[in-house]
Each structure stands twice: as C-alpha cells, then as structure tokens.
Amino acid sequence: MPGHEDFANLIPDVVGRFGLWPLGEPIPVTSGTLNWNFAVETDGGRKFVRRYRDDLLLDRIRGEHALVVWLADRGVPVPVPAQTPADESIIQMVGRWAVFDWVEGEVLPRxxxxxxxxxxxxxxxxxxxxxxxxxxxxRRRDDADALGQGGVSRPAPAGADGRPAFRRGNLGAGGPGEAASAVGSHGRRSAQVVSVSAGPGASR
Known part of the structure; x- marks a missing residue:
C-alpha cells in the first residue's frame, strides 16, 4: 500500500492548483486510516491537504464536499473544501486531492x-x-418512504429559537445516489466532524 512518502512530492503542485504557494515541507498527518493527509504551510495559511484513496468514487467525494458546505451554511463549524480558480474542490493529479483550512485541536484517545x-x-x-x-x-427519502406507507413525512422538530432541536440518534445511511450515502456516513461520523483534530473534520 502506498505511503505518505509516495505523494509528498506532489504537494507543491496540488496547492498551486488552488492558488497557494507552499512555504515548507509537507508534514504527514498519520491519524487518518483511509486517506493520505498532510499539513502544509502556505502563503494563505496552514492547510490540510488530502489525497483520497483510489477506490473512493468521485461522486461520493463531491457529495461529501457538498454536504460539508451545506452544514457550514447552517452554522456548523466545519472547514469547507477550498476551490480552484475554476471553482473545483477536487483536482486530479496521480489521484484525487482536496485542500481545507487547518483546524487546531487534539486527537483524544478512545x-x-x-x-x-x-x-x-x-x-x-x-x-x-x-x-x-x-x-x-x-427529506426526499423520508417522503418516498412515507408515500410507500400511505403516510406523510414530518419536518425535524424545532427548538424554542426555531432552529433544529438537539436530539440523539443515528441518521443512518441510505437514499438515492452517492451523495445520499455521504449524508448517512456523515450522520454516523458527525462527532468527528465537530471534535476536529489536526485537520478538517474527520481525519480518516
């Protein structure tokens, strides 16, 4: 299996595609288990650079990025993927890459x-x-399920301020397409999204 050392030499070109200039050597972030992650000092601040594993479908990555942006727009403190001058959040360069703002924090042992x-x-x-x-x-999945059962779907309960109320539970995966799968997977891993460690959201 490839290691961080197999991709480190590509980092300057990767961040350059996002309009950034590296100011130091990339530092492997080894807490992830599914992708190859790096911390990189740039002229735009410290960045978290991710090289995705090869078997992760492009639609899945795009759906995940769209979901993170959707959550950030609703006040969740998650770093959104950077955009290239062509408004792309994913680039292809010996694999697929994305860049995020660095988030300070610590990884707490289980x-x-x-x-x-x-x-x-x-x-x-x-x-x-x-x-x-x-x-x-x-909501689309819930509507489809409700129609199949002869019922109607209901919105998520709201708190006194009109915003979604706190509740516990697991969203679960499912629904049409890879983006729906990303919704489910982020539901299960949302604790990682907010207890950010060295890098964006989940360090997988």
Missing part, C-alpha cells in the same frame, strides 16, 4: 473523554443529526 467533554460532544452530535434530518436528500 475512552479518554471526560464527562464534560462527552456532554459537549453529545450536544454537538445531536445538533448535527437534527440538521441532517432536514437535508434535501434525507
């Missing part, structure tokens, strides 16, 4: 959360789940 951290994480997870329940692809 089982080490304090009660306070667990409560905060649970509240954030519930908020994201409630938002995801209102995603157009999820």
């Amino acid at each position: 089982g080490s959360l304090t009660p306070s951290q667990a409560r905060t994480l649970g509240m954030a997870h519930g908020r994201i789940q409630s938002l995801l329940a209102g995603h157009p692809l999820r």
Whole structure:
C-alpha cells in the first residue's frame, strides 16, 4: 500500500492548483486510516491537504464536499473544501486531492473523554443529526418512504429559537445516489466532524 512518502512530492503542485504557494515541507498527518493527509504551510495559511484513496468514487467525494458546505451554511463549524480558480474542490493529479483550512485541536484517545467533554460532544452530535434530518436528500427519502406507507413525512422538530432541536440518534445511511450515502456516513461520523483534530473534520 502506498505511503505518505509516495505523494509528498506532489504537494507543491496540488496547492498551486488552488492558488497557494507552499512555504515548507509537507508534514504527514498519520491519524487518518483511509486517506493520505498532510499539513502544509502556505502563503494563505496552514492547510490540510488530502489525497483520497483510489477506490473512493468521485461522486461520493463531491457529495461529501457538498454536504460539508451545506452544514457550514447552517452554522456548523466545519472547514469547507477550498476551490480552484475554476471553482473545483477536487483536482486530479496521480489521484484525487482536496485542500481545507487547518483546524487546531487534539486527537483524544478512545475512552479518554471526560464527562464534560462527552456532554459537549453529545450536544454537538445531536445538533448535527437534527440538521441532517432536514437535508434535501434525507427529506426526499423520508417522503418516498412515507408515500410507500400511505403516510406523510414530518419536518425535524424545532427548538424554542426555531432552529433544529438537539436530539440523539443515528441518521443512518441510505437514499438515492452517492451523495445520499455521504449524508448517512456523515450522520454516523458527525462527532468527528465537530471534535476536529489536526485537520478538517474527520481525519480518516
């Protein structure tokens, strides 16, 4: 299996495609398990550069990027993918790449959360789940399910301020197409999205 060292020499060209100039050597971010991630100092600040694994479909990546932007537009503090001058968030260069703003933080070992951290994480997870329940692809799936059962779908419950209420639970995967699958996978991993570590959202 390729290692970070197999892709590090491509980083200057990758960030250059996003209008950035590297100011130092790329540093591997090794906490991910599915992709190859790097921290890179640039003239536009520190960036998180991801080289996606080869078996990840392009539509899936695009759906994931669109979902992150959708959540950011609704107040979730997630870094959105950078855009090239051609308004693309993914480039092809010996594989597929994306660039995000760097997010400072720490990776907490499994089982080490304090009660306070667990409560905060649970509240954030519930908020994201409630938002995801209102995603157009999820609502489309719910509408289809309701019609099949002779019923009607209902909007996600709102809090006193009119915003989606906190709740616990798992959105689950499903729905049409790869973007719908991305909605489901982000539902399951939303805790990673907000407990950002060294890099954007999930460091996978």
